[in-house]
Amino acid sequence: MSTSQHLSSTRPPGPSQADRQLLTELYRTHGSRVYSRCLYLLRDKEEARDAMQEVFIKVQRNLAEFRGEASPLTWMTRIATNHCLNLIRAKRAAWHDKYKREVETGEHTKSLGPTLKENQQLLQLALAKVEPAVAEAAIYYFVDEMTQAEICQLVGLSAPTLRKRLREFIDVAREEIKKAVPGIEFQEAPI
Amino acid sequence: MSTRITLPDLDAAELGPSGFELRRFLAGELPAERRAELERLLATDAAFKARVDALAAEERAEQAAFALEVPLPRFLDEVEARVARRSPFAWLRSLRLPGTLGALVAAAAAIVLFVRAPDDELAGTRTKGGARVGFFVKDEGGAHAGRAGEELTAGDRIQFAVKDDADMGAMVLVGVDGKGVVTVYAAESVQGRVKGEEKTRLLPASVVLDEATGAERFFVVYGAEDVDTLRAEVEAAAERLASSGSDLSRTERLPLPDTHVQSSVHIVKIAPAPSGP
Structure with a gap:
């Protein structure tokens, strides 16, 4: 049974109680993914909790759309x-500095993985440097491990x-x- | 430690299922047929089973940490407080009016807001399901719902609103201006909408009008095709219209088959009034 069906069939009458019930179900089914x-992206528990609350309020306000989604997980992940990318866009330089400090003080440069996907903290250095549309595509590809076809369908982009x-x-x-890890080399994927 | 990072080959064939599809599988979101395929794979492929088990364990750990860091009661209280702070009636509550009087004042305020809400009043031409495109104009008071034929000047900022058609698979919003320039403002999949529950929605990006004067018309087209095919078709039709020299204030449809659902709205861009001495 999909989450949307579940929500629509169990929502009790009465606005306040219904809102609480809905939030509880969303929290249980999607809370951990959204958080x-x-x-x-935000690297801070307080900010992440604030952002998560905003996301759930948006879902509450667009309930009809939520219920129509074949994949509530995909929809909420996108929201x-x-x-978060909008928050970052407002103060890109500050976010880049924050990511950079974290990389410099953390262990990320001491235990590098063999592929880009395995170095997600380092990838964040680029997130605050590119346009949100580029960052969004990169997050779905490198973090969520979507295929390119899945991303194209989700975002409405052509493959090229x-x-x-x-x-x-x-x-x-x-x-x-390269700036964060001097001496690092990159190689194209073997054919 | 590796000192070499291998870059992904974006042109290589991608073998499924993806990590994200597995999450949807675990969340019970996949269609029955695909779910059955993956369940068969789980029963026969040990490596695949190990991958799914690892992901499930990761999700369980993530959920346990989440429940500790964001306990449900606290989450509910904080969201409710956040919503209450933003309610348009919060100021009424702060007046602490006696019960009946307070309720009457709140009801009156709600009626005023309802009457003024522009939700479903799109200015575009009507289709079977009503108008499907409109726009809002940013002004000193915030924004107002744009009217068909509204006169706007260079630098005005508008934001489009559309109402999707649940029978269709994709949407393209395109503009044709008086100089014959065609601009695609949005092209996206609208699959998964529920019939009868389509609502007016604002598109995320806003547009600042350029200095070209004259009529400009915005067409929203819904089709059963995929996004890329529909976009190519709509762009070609818009180019044909642009090169035909038709009067954009009167031409309400792009030359496309009737199987497409289309709605349009136009604005008239005028030169800004000369500034005073």
Whole structure:
């Protein structure tokens, strides 16, 4: 049974009680994913909790759309991602400094993974440097591990446009990682 | 530690299922047929089963940490407090009016807001399900619902609103201006909408009008095709219209088959009034 069906069939009458019931169900079914996305991007538990609350309020206000979604998980992940990217867009330089400090003081540069996907904290250095649309595509690809076809369907992009955005992100990420990890080398994927 | 990072090959074939599809599988969101396929794979492929088990364990750990860091009662209280702070009636509550009087004042305020709400009053041409495109104009008071044929000047900021058609698969919003320039403002999938529950929604981006004067018409087109195919079709039709020299204040449809649902609205861009001495 999908979450949307479940929600519509169990929502009790009475606005206040109904809102509380709905929030409780959303919290149980999607809370950890939304929080996890907010925490990944905002790097601060208080800010992530604030952002998560905003995401749930948006869902409450767009309940009809939520119920019509074939994949509530995808929909909520997207709302959370865009909400956080909008916060980052407002103060890009400050966010970049924050990510940079975290990389410098953390262990991320001491235990590098062999692929970009396995170095997600380092990828954040590029998130605050690119346009939100590019960052959004990169998050779905590198963090959520969606296929390009899944991203195209979700965002409504053509495959060439998506690849262009991902390449732009990879180029910026390369430069940022080079600065953070002197001596690092990159190699193209083997054919 | 690795000192070399391998970059992804974006042109390589991608083998499914993706990590995200597995999360949807665990969340019980996949269609029955796909779910059955993955369940068969789980029963026969040990490596796949290990991958799913690892992801399930990761999700359980994530949920446990989440429940500790954001306990449900606290979450509910904080969301309610946040909503209450923003309620348009919060100022009424702060007056602490006696019961009946307070309720009457709140009801009156609600009626005024309801009457003024522009929710479903899109200015576009009507289709079977009503008008499907409109716009809001940013002004000193915030924003107002734009009217068909409204006169606007360079630098005015508008934001589009559309009402999706649940029978269709994709939407394209395109503009044709008096100089024959075609601009695609949005192209997206609208799959999964529920018939009868389509609501007017604002598109995220706003547009600042340029200095070209004359009529400009915005067409929203819904089609059963995928986004890319529909976009190509709509762009081509818009180019044909643009090159035909038609009067955009009167041409309400793009030259497209009747199987598409389309609605349009136009504005008239005028030169800004000369500033005084």
